Amino acid sequence: MRVSTGRANQSDSRMFHVVVEGFGIGQQRQAERVFTVPFSQLQSTIQTIARQGGVITGVFAIDGSSGNGADPTPAPAAETAAAGEAPTPATAPAVTKAPAHATPHAAVPVNTYKPKTPFLGTVTENYSLVGEGAIGRVNHITFDLAGGEPQLEYVEGQSIGIIPEGTDANGKPHKLRLYSIASTRHGDNMAAHTVSLCVRQLEYEQDGETIKGVCSSYLCDIEPGAKVKITGPVGKEMLLPEDEEANVIMLATGTGIAPMRAYLRRMFEPAERDKNGWQFRGKAWLFMGVPKTPNLLYDADFEHYLKEYPDHFRYTKAISREQQNAKGGRMYIQDRVLEHADEIFTLIEDPKTHAYMCGLKGMEPGIDEAMTAAAAAKGLDWSELRPALKKAGRWHVETY
Numbered sequence: 001m002r003v004s005t006g007r008a009n010q011s012d013s014r015m016f017h018v019v020v021e022g023f024g025i026g027q028q029r030q031a032e033r034v035f036t037v038p039f040s041q042l043q044s045t046i047q048t049i050a051r052q053g054g055v056i057t058g059v060f061a062i063d064g065s066s067g068n069g070a071d072p073t074p075a076p077a078a079e080t081a082a083a084g085e086a087p088t089p090a091t092a093p094a095v096t097k098a099p100a101h102a103t104p105h106a107a108v109p110v111n112t113y114k115p116k117t118p119f120l121g122t123v124t125e126n127y128s129l130v131g132e133g134a135i136g137r138v139n140h141i142t143f144d145l146a147g148g149e150p151q152l153e154y155v156e157g158q159s160i161g162i163i164p165e166g167t168d169a170n171g172k173p174h175k176l177r178l179y180s181i182a183s184t185r186h187g188d189n190m191a192a193h194t195v196s197l198c199v200r201q202l203e204y205e206q207d208g209e210t211i212k213g214v215c216s217s218y219l220c221d222i223e224p225g226a227k228v229k230i231t232g233p234v235g236k237e238m239l240l241p242e243d244e245e246a247n248v249i250m251l252a253t254g255t256g257i258a259p260m261r262a263y264l265r266r267m268f269e270p271a272e273r274d275k276n277g278w279q280f281r282g283k284a285w286l287f288m289g290v291p292k293t294p295n296l297l298y299d300a301d302f303e304h305y306l307k308e309y310p311d312h313f314r315y316t317k318a319i320s321r322e323q324q325n326a327k328g329g330r331m332y333i334q335d336r337v338l339e340h341a342d343e344i345f346t347l348i349e350d351p352k353t354h355a356y357m358c359g360l361k362g363m364e365p366g367i368d369e370a371m372t373a374a375a376a377a378k379g380l381d382w383s384e385l386r387p388a389l390k391k392a393g394r395w396h397v398e399t400y
């Protein structure tokens with residue numbers, strides 16, 4: 001975690017951003033939140049957050065007294081510091097105790113473009129990622145970000161917001177939807193000014209009617225040349241470790257593959273490796289869950305990486321409607337986790353290992369159940385291990 005180190009004394013009038021994960025109730029706990037507080041309340045705010053189970057991933061001094069608009073949520077009612085307690089400098093122990101893993105990530109760009117002043121990106125390509133006979137539509141869509149002032153930059157594992165054209169049922173402009181970035185920071189063309197997404201068109205039946213999602217339909221149908229309102233980037237939950245020898249376990253279902261595609265390109269795509277100078281030497285293991293073979297996303301690329309880097313990449317597929325688990329039921333990603341429980345936990349015991357889960361929220365209970373059983377087989381308690389891994393910055397979850 002980056003912590004302001006400049007001037008800090010009792011009359012310090014600066015304002016600070018405190019970036020927090022796992023704080024609040026319900027959906028709020030999933031999101032990263034930013035609180036803006038004066039220096040005089042920094043210590044007590046940090047204590048309040050810590051008491052309520054939040055993990056502080058960054059504390060930044062800002063100039064002036066306005067917030068950065070990253071999250072309109074007001075600061076929590078900061079508890080008053082004990083009577084007579086002097087304000088601690090900005091490098092307070094409570095801050096420095098936050099997980100060390102956050103340190104290299106503090107500089108990642110966040111909220112360069114906000115909903116009121118989005119960047120207007122131009123669609124350069126939009127093609128289907130699924131094959132004949134697939135269930136549903138999933139597209140790969142790329143936007144040109146050139147000419148932005150400031151330039152919209154991002155790193156692997158972040159998301160961007162898209163504001164669809166048009167208005168909602170109340171005549172108000174549509175709100176933004178978040179999408180995980182599927183490209184590396186250099187973009188698919190290595191020119192460092194494009195961003196790509198992997199979008200599934202939401203479609204469901206209600207009262208005999210087929211309903212299609214607003215933003216996902218807008219994106220899946222969009223033509224090259226169209227201008228699109230883009231916000232962000234946001235998110236620090238899914239960032240890759242900087243260690244070239246890290247091990248990376250990836251659990252993805254459907255479009256949850258988006259950040260994993262960015263990681264795998266960073267690790268194994270030749271042009272990307274030349275550009276990023278990051279010579280991954282650890283083990284990357286992708287578990288991918290889809291309903292049918294034609295629903296596998298970026299499969300040819302991953303098969304190619306497997307051929308080129310057999311000592312560094314493993315690719316395990318769970319194709320629910322075509323494969324059977326040990327009990328004769330449908331093969332889901334959690335069944336694959338169970339099959340490889342021993343190897344997974346041997347890897348997890350290595351402090352260089354990070355695990356990433358991304359996809360629909362519904363995948364979480366199954367994975368949790370599988371990890372519980374897998375941990376038990378090694379004499380470990382997943383309900384204790386998971387928060388410990390999370391705290392150590394090695395268990396990364398982004399589900400939606």
Ligand SMILES: Cc1cc2nc3c(=O)[nH]c(=O)nc-3n(C[C@H](O)[C@H](O)[C@H](O)COP(=O)(O)OP(=O)(O)OC[C@H]3O[C@@H](n4cnc5c(N)ncnc54)[C@H](O)[C@@H]3O)c2cc1C
Binds near residue numbers: 217398
């Ligand atoms: C961090 C993050 C990353 C994401 N990354 C991706 C990504 O990479 N790719 C991707 O495709 N999506 C991603 N999403 C999801 C995305 O943000 C949108 O939620 C999704 O595209 C649907 O938006 P929409 O405008 O098409 O649907 P909307 O028009 O907003 O409709 C969604 C609403 O429809 C209702 N609904 C949905 N399903 C049903 C159902 N079965 N029955 C009844 N009602 C239902 C719910 O009320 C739901 O809120 C991500 C979300 C988050 C939070």
